[in-house]
Amino acid sequence: MTQNPAGGPRGPGSQWYDGEAGPLVRPYAMTGGRTQPGPTGVRFDLIALVTLDPGGPEPDDTAFGPEHRTLVELCRTETQSVAELAAEADLPVGVVRVLLGDLLELGCVAVSRPVPPAHLPDERILREVIDGLRAL
Numbered sequence: 001m002t003q004n005p006a007g008g009p010r011g012p013g014s015q016w017y018d019g020e021a022g023p024l025v026r027p028y029a030m031t032g033g034r035t036q037p038g039p040t041g042v043r044f045d046l047i048a049l050v051t052l053d054p055g056g057p058e059p060d061d062t063a064f065g066p067e068h069r070t071l072v073e074l075c076r077t078e079t080q081s082v083a084e085l086a087a088e089a090d091l092p093v094g095v096v097r098v099l100l101g102d103l104l105e106l107g108c109v110a111v112s113r114p115v116p117p118a119h120l121p122d123e124r125i126l127r128e129v130i131d132g133l134r135a136l
Helices: 065-079 081-088 095-104 124-134
Strands: 049-052 111-112
Touching: 049 065, 065 081, 065 095, 065 111, 081 095, 095 111
Parallel strands: none
Antiparallel strands: 049 111
16 A cells, blocks of 8 residues: 555555545535535525424435435434534535535425514513513
């Protein structure tokens, strides 16, 4: 076995390896070169909440890559935001968005979008409710 320029082993069937960084897999390799999530063009906000869909199909080893399965496993225990999934899976947010688009299209996950600030109650109304409750 020979050494690659980064100092790791190189040989038939082995992957490129950087001694300090570990295995090198480019983000476009994980997403098949895609940069947008699915043909539906869904955009995932960083604070969008992702849950495993209990009625969705169970991911099998042939349809999903290891990154897809990692995201499914992270969602299996609890609802997580897109940002949390990216951090826990140690993947770039752009990659997580594309992979979540795949999982959403297959019905494996459900996504609840954050409430826009315009639809939130007015702070004045909330203060009046609090004052009214204190007066009781």
